[in-house]
Structures are given as C-alpha cells and as structure tokens.
Amino acid sequence: MHKVAIWGAGTMGRVHxxxxxxxxxxxxxxxxxxxxxxxxxxxxxxGARAIGEPAAALLDPEVDVVDVCLxxxxxxxxxxxxxxxxxxxxxxxxxxxxxxxxxxxxxxxRACGVKLGVAHVVRYFPEYETVHQMITSGELGQxxxxxxxxxxxxxxxxxxxxxxxxxxxxxxxxxSIHDFDFLRWCFGPVDHVxxxxxxxxxxxxxxxxxxxxxxxxxAHVEGSWAHPGxxxxxxxxxxxxxxxxxxxxxxxxxxxxxxxxxxxPRGGASAAGSGTPGGVAVPESPLKSREPYLREIRDFLxxxxxxxxxxxxxxxxxxxxxxxxxxxxxxxxxxxxxxS
Amino acid sequence: MTRATxxxxxxxxxxxxxxxxxxxxxxxxxARAVRSIPGAILAGITDDSEERGLAASREFEAPYxxxxxxxxxxxxxxxxxxxxxxxxxxxxxxxxxxxxxxxxxxxxxxxxxDASVMVNECRDKxxxxxxxxxxxxxxxxxxxxxxxxxxxxxxxxxxxATNHGRMPGGWFIDRALSGGGAxxxxxxxxxxxxxxxxxxxxxxxxxxxxxxxxDIAIDDCGTLSIEFEKGVFATLDxxxxxxxAYPTWGDVTxxxxxxxxxxxxxxxxxxxxxxxxxxxxxxxxxxxDDMDLALVTDFVESVREGRSPAASxxxxxxxxxxxxxxxxxxxxxxxxxxxxxx
Numbered sequence: 162m163h164k165v166a167i168w169g170a171g172t173m174g175r176v177h178x179x180x181x182x183x184x185x186x187x188x189x190x191x192x193x194x195x196x197x198x199x200x201x202x203x204x205x206x207x208g209a210r211a212i213g214e215p216a217a218a219l220l221d222p223e224v225d226v227v228d229v230c231l232x233x234x235x236x237x238x239x240x241x242x243x244x245x246x247x248x249x250x251x252x253x254x255x256x257x258x259x260x261x262x263x264x265x266x267x268x269x270x271r272a273c274g275v276k277l278g279v280a281h282v283v284r285y286f287p288e289y290e291t292v293h294q295m296i297t298s299g300e301l302g303q304x305x306x307x308x309x310x311x312x313x314x315x316x317x318x319x320x321x322x323x324x325x326x327x328x329x330x331x332x333x334x335x336x337s338i339h340d341f342d343f344l345r346w347c348f349g350p351v352d353h354v355x356x357x358x359x360x361x362x363x364x365x366x367x368x369x370x371x372x373x374x375x376x377x378x379x380a381h382v383e384g385s386w387a388h389p390g391x392x393x394x395x396x397x398x399x400x401x402x403x404x405x406x407x408x409x410x411x412x413x414x415x416x417x418x419x420x421x422x423x424x425x426p427r428g429g430a431s432a433a434g435s436g437t438p439g440g441v442a443v444p445e446s447p448l449k450s451r452e453p454y455l456r457e458i459r460d461f462l463x464x465x466x467x468x469x470x471x472x473x474x475x476x477x478x479x480x481x482x483x484x485x486x487x488x489x490x491x492x493x494x495x496x497x498x499x500x501s
Numbered sequence: 502m503t504r505a506t507x508x509x510x511x512x513x514x515x516x517x518x519x520x521x522x523x524x525x526x527x528x529x530x531x532a533r534a535v536r537s538i539p540g541a542i543l544a545g546i547t548d549d550s551e552e553r554g555l556a557a558s559r560e561f562e563a564p565y566x567x568x569x570x571x572x573x574x575x576x577x578x579x580x581x582x583x584x585x586x587x588x589x590x591x592x593x594x595x596x597x598x599x600x601x602x603x604x605x606x607x608x609x610x611x612x613x614x615d616a617s618v619m620v621n622e623c624r625d626k627x628x629x630x631x632x633x634x635x636x637x638x639x640x641x642x643x644x645x646x647x648x649x650x651x652x653x654x655x656x657x658x659x660x661x662a663t664n665h666g667r668m669p670g671g672w673f674i675d676r677a678l679s680g681g682g683a684x685x686x687x688x689x690x691x692x693x694x695x696x697x698x699x700x701x702x703x704x705x706x707x708x709x710x711x712x713x714x715x716d717i718a719i720d721d722c723g724t725l726s727i728e729f730e731k732g733v734f735a736t737l738d739x740x741x742x743x744x745x746a747y748p749t750w751g752d753v754t755x756x757x758x759x760x761x762x763x764x765x766x767x768x769x770x771x772x773x774x775x776x777x778x779x780x781x782x783x784x785x786x787x788x789x790d791d792m793d794l795a796l797v798t799d800f801v802e803s804v805r806e807g808r809s810p811a812a813s814x815x816x817x818x819x820x821x822x823x824x825x826x827x828x829x830x831x832x833x834x835x836x837x838x839x840x841x842x843x
Binding site for chain 1: 707762
C-alpha cells in the first residue's frame with residue numbers, strides 16, 4: 162500500500178486525492194498546503210494529516226509518493242525537494258515554465274533514484290484513447306488534418322496565478338499543452354508552429370495555433386480562456402479512409418435539471434438543497450473503470466513499483482513543453498518557429 | 502424604358518437572365534431560383550458542352566444558344582456565369598462588352614490580374630459584377646452579423662473557422678481549369694464572411710497546404726491563419742476532408758470570439774438526421790432557408806433597382822487575394838504580407 166503526500170490542496174489536489182483513495186493501492190497520508198483550512202478540509206475527506214509545511218511528510222519513511230499539485234512556477238522546487246527526500250514524484254502538468262527547469266527536475270529525480278511522472282491526463286481520457294487507437298491502427302488511413310479545441314472561462318486560481326504569465330506560462334503552456342501532447346502521442350514530433358494569441362484585461366486569453374507535424378499532418382489547436390460558457394473540448398481527425406469527430410458538449414449521457422426553488426412569501430429563494438441553480442441542466446459523463454484520473458494514478462503507481470512503463474514518460478512532458486514554448490514564441494514574434 | 506414595376510436597371514418589366522455554363526453544379530440551383538422568383542425569367546442558356554446545355558435547356562424550359570455570343574445578343578439583362586474558374590474572365594468580359602450585368606460563381610478568377618481586369622472592365626462598361634457568395638445570405642449568418650454589429654460580444658478579437666467539403670473531382674481537380682484545389686475552392690467563402698463581419702481587410706496570411714487524403718494532383722487540405730489590419734486574427738480549415746460516408750457535403754462554421762462573449766456559428770446546422778435504409782446511409786436533410794435563392798433574388802433585385810449586388814467583384818477579388826496568398830505562404834514557409842493591388 163503506497164502512502165502518498167498530496168502537496169497542494171487546490172482543484173487537482175482534490176481530484177488526485179480521491180483517486181488514490183479509490184485505487185485501493187494507496188492511501189493519502191498527508192495533505193500539504195500553506196492554507197490550513199484547505200489542507201484540513203481535504204485531509205478530512207481521506208483520513209490524512211494536514212500540514213502547512215512539507216517537512217513532516219518528506220521525513221516520514223512510510224511515505225513513498227509525493228503528488229505535486231501546486232501552481233506551475235512552484236513545481237521545480239517542490240519536485241526536487243521531494244526527490245531529494247527519496248520520494249517518487251507525480252507532478253501536475255505542465256512540468257515547469259522552462260525547458261531548463263523541466264530538465265533539472267528530470268535530472269534530480271534520476272540522480273536521486275526516484276521515478277517522476279507528469280500528469281498529462283488527456284492521454285487517459287477514453288475518447289482520446291479511442292481515436293489514438295484508430296489513428297495508430299491505420300483505420301483512418303493517412304491522416305490529413307487534425308483539429309483540437311479546448312475552451313472555457315478564465316481560470317481563477319489561488320492569488321489569481323493563472324493570470325500571471327510569469328507564474329502560469331499563460332494559455333498555451335497551461336491549457337493547449339494537453340493538445341500538443343496528444344499530437345505528439347499520435348503523430349510523433351512537431352516540425353514547426355505558427356501561433357496567434359490575444360490577451361485582454363477582462364481577463365481573457367485566446368490562441369489559434371497551426372502545427373505541422375514532421376510526418377506531414379496539418380493540425381490546428383484552439384485554446385480559449387475567453388468562453389464564458391462551460392469548459393469543453395473537441396477534436397476532429399480526417400484521413401484518407403475516414404474521419405472522426407467529437408465534442409464533449411454533445412457526449413452527455415446524463416444531465417439533471419431541477420425545478421427552480423419556490424420563491425418564499427418574503428421574496429427570497431428558499432434553500433434548494435442541491436446547491437445547483439434551478440432550471441439549469443447540469444450534464445455529467447460518468448465513467449467507472451475507464452475514469453481517466455484514476456487510471457493515470459494507477460499507471461504511475463505501477464511505474465513506481467517497477468511493474469510497467471507509464472504512458473507518459475518525463476521526456477514526453479519536456480517535449481510537450483517545447484511545443485508550448487515554441488507556440489508562445491511564435492505568438493509573440495509573428496514568425497514560424499521550428500520545434501527541435 | 503421603365504415600366505410600372507419600377508425596373509430601373511433593365512429594359513423590360515421582367516428581369517431576363519441567361520446562364521452561361523452548367524460546369525459548376527451551383528448553376529442548377531441558380532436556374533431553379535431564377536424560375537421561382539416573381540418577375541425573373543430564365544431567358545436563355547449556353548454551355549460549351551452542348552449535351553449538358555441541351556439537357557439543362559429541357560430541364561429548365563429555356564432556349565439553348567450554341568455560343569455565349571448568341572446568348573449575349575438577345576435582349577437579356579444579365580447573366581449568371583457558372584463556367585470553370587479559368588473561363589470566368591473570358592465570359593465576364595464578353596458579358597460586360599454586351600452590356601449585361603453579371604453574377605459570377607466564386608472564385609472570381611484564378612489570378613489577381615484576371616480579377617482586376619474583370620472588375621475594371623465591368624466598371625468601365627457600366628455593368629454590375631456580383632460574385633456568388635451565397636453564405637452571406639444565410640439567415641444564421643445575417644443574424645451573426647447583426648449580433649456583431651450590435652456589440653453583443655464586445656470587440657471581436659479572433660475567429661476560428663472551417664469550410665469543409667467533399668473532394669469534388671471533375672474539373673475542380675484539374676489545375677488548368679480550377680486554378681487551385683481545396684484551398685482556393687473553400688477559402689473564398691469564409692474570407693468574404695470575415696471581411697464582411699470585421700469591415701476590415703486582411704494584411705497577412707500564413708498557411709499549410711498539402712495533398713494528403715486523396716490520390717489527386719492538387720491540394721486537398723490545409724489550414725490558413727489570417728491577420729486583419731485592425732489586429733483581429735482568424736484561422737480557416739478549407740479542406741476537402743469529408744468522407745463520402747459523411748452525412749452531409751461539408752460545413753461552414755465560425756467561432757467568433759469577442760471581448761465579452763462568443764458567437765458560435767454553424768451555418769448548415771438546420772437539418773434533420775435521416776437514417777435511410779434505401780440508401781444504406783445516415784444523411785442530413787436541410788430544412789433552413791435556401792441561400793442560393795436569396796443570392797439570386799438579391800442579384801435580380803440589384804438589376805431591377807440599378808444597384809450593386811451584396812458581394813461585388815471587388816469583394817471577390819479581395820477574397821481571391823487571401824486564397825492565393827495562402828498558396829504563396831505555403832511555398833515560402835512564412836507569412837505573406839498582402840499588397841492589395843487595387
């Protein structure tokens with residue numbers, strides 16, 4: 162049974178903690194967060210100990226895995242500290258803000274003899290796995306064009322770190338990296354990119370990237386933190402023997418809509434109980450054995466035990482970062498940028 | 502001489518239309534449109550394929566003329582030209598010389614030089630030159646334009662667009678007649694919509710262009726990145742990427758992103774999904790307004806009222822410039838600055 166310290170009790174920390182608990186291969190022993198309320202709330206859900214500083218977890222010989230779910234600019238320091246304490250590390254994507262930082266993380270983990278995983282979870286989403294299989298099996302023939310889209314509202318994280326490019330790397334590094342990684346997984350290396358990106362004070366970021374793969378595939382990546390509606394993702398893959406299209410907003414096996422809460426005589430809405438606004442459909446796409454975050458965690462734990470090679474190697478995370486950084490440079494300069 | 506119907510731009514109470522060539526399949530839809538518009542007459546047909554022309558003559562109950570010259574000496578007011586792209590120039594110039602107004606299928610021509618000669622000749626001869634951009638007339642597109650102009654989504658910052666289709670074969674893949682493949686065929690519609698929505702001109706085009714999905718000697722796929730003078734950027738996928746098994750011919754979509762909202766446009770989404778055992782296929786059955794009818798109605802009215810049609814030869818030329826710049830960019834591997842020759 163693995164003992165895990167979750168470092169960062171934000172959104173991804175909560176998702177990962179739940180997966181470890183459900184995996185039946187691990188239990189969360191520590192939740193590390195400088196915000197004691199957040200740490201305690203998450204720790205309480207999994208019977209873990211809440212701590213404000215990592216030392217107690219890193220010194221606990223029973224802890225073998227540290228899961229870094231901190232904002233991107235804190236990844237390198239946290240990963241290296243955990244590695245030096247002899248812990249295997251799963252790090253949220255993107256690995257880091259720069260290639261130098263990412264490579265230093267790989268090197269430190271290697272030197273310390275610990276495994277490093279980077280959580281590019283899209284490779285575990287069953288819809289992406291399915292089209293990946295269709296592409297690599299040749300079922301779609303020679304692929305001509307690929308369109309990938311990932312859109313949603315501007316993320317509001319702790320201290321608004323997403324809005325600060327020096328801490329998040331911006332949209333192309335934080336969001337579109339999922340699609341860049343998926344392209345590499347399906348088609349191998351990228352040859353060059355051409356990107357245009359807009360920012361606005363609203364805040365808002367929107368980017369359209371043309372990607373040419375070394376194997377000739379023409380790809381288009383849309384990334385948006387400018388869509389006020391629900392977060393959604395889409396893809397379209399067109400080949401000489403057929404095409405596939407997918408839209409997460411249309412793949413909704415379940416949606417629940419509740420009657421608006423009755424208005425009380427004094428004019429205020431009574432407690433609805435469900436916490437969701439009445440009259441608004443809330444869609445869900447439930448999965449059990451194919452749940453992506455759970456399988457990502459299990460894949461990493463099997464890697465830690467030396468049982469298998471994970472789907473995402475640390476080198477893949479560096480390569481995805483290179484594409485994101487090339488696109489960011491292209492958006493800034495207006496030039497085509499080659500990807501080594 | 503004007504009659505009581507108020508026809509200022511034509512010689513009769515009806516607007517008399519000729520069709521030059523049925524090489525482009527849209528000619529059939531335009532012919533039906535002309536015949537259904539009150540006050541419009543399909544007065545003659547010519548086609549360099551006599552067999553095709555005679556068949557159309559029978560189908561649409563209009564006289565067949567052996568040559569475009571024979572058609573142009575009749576008392577028609579205007580022609581709709583649906584010949585192969587490379588023949589547009591010759592046919593438009595002949596019509597202009599005969600004093601006939603013109604609606605020309607897109608793209609206007611295969612080179613910018615040809616396009617500018619056509620625009621100038623029509624202006625000099627005092628005839629209107631319209632380009633068939635029917636998508637401008639689709640009600641969802643008209644509504645999108647209205648929402649944009651009302652400022653519903655704030656200031657537009659970018660547009661992600663597609664105009665997918667099936668590989669059409671025939672003369673479309675013969676470079677001497679078409680002038681280009683998917684990128685020429687399917688860039689100009691969205692290029693026109695972008696210019697219209699943004700009230701702005703493109704200044705820079707980058708593109709990837711290739712042949713990857715069909716065994717043909719012309720481009721079948723690509724992606725363009727277009728930047729406009731005021732800084733808005735757009736991408737467009739004009740690929741012939743729809744398989745034969747796809748339930749419809751293709752699409753026109755635009756994700757229009759503004760500073761305070763998004764307009765998502767899927768022009769051909771007004772369809773039924775039809776599972777047909779007879780055809781062993783699932784098909785989309787459209788039920789929206791007929792945009793070809795709206796296009797031809799606008800043209801007929803423009804002739805009647807002596808005004809310009811919705812999209813002019815100039816608009817057609819600017820759309821062509823974007824498509825040709827895409828090929829140039831793909832050849833050079835870098836963005837191309839547009840020079841706007843006229």
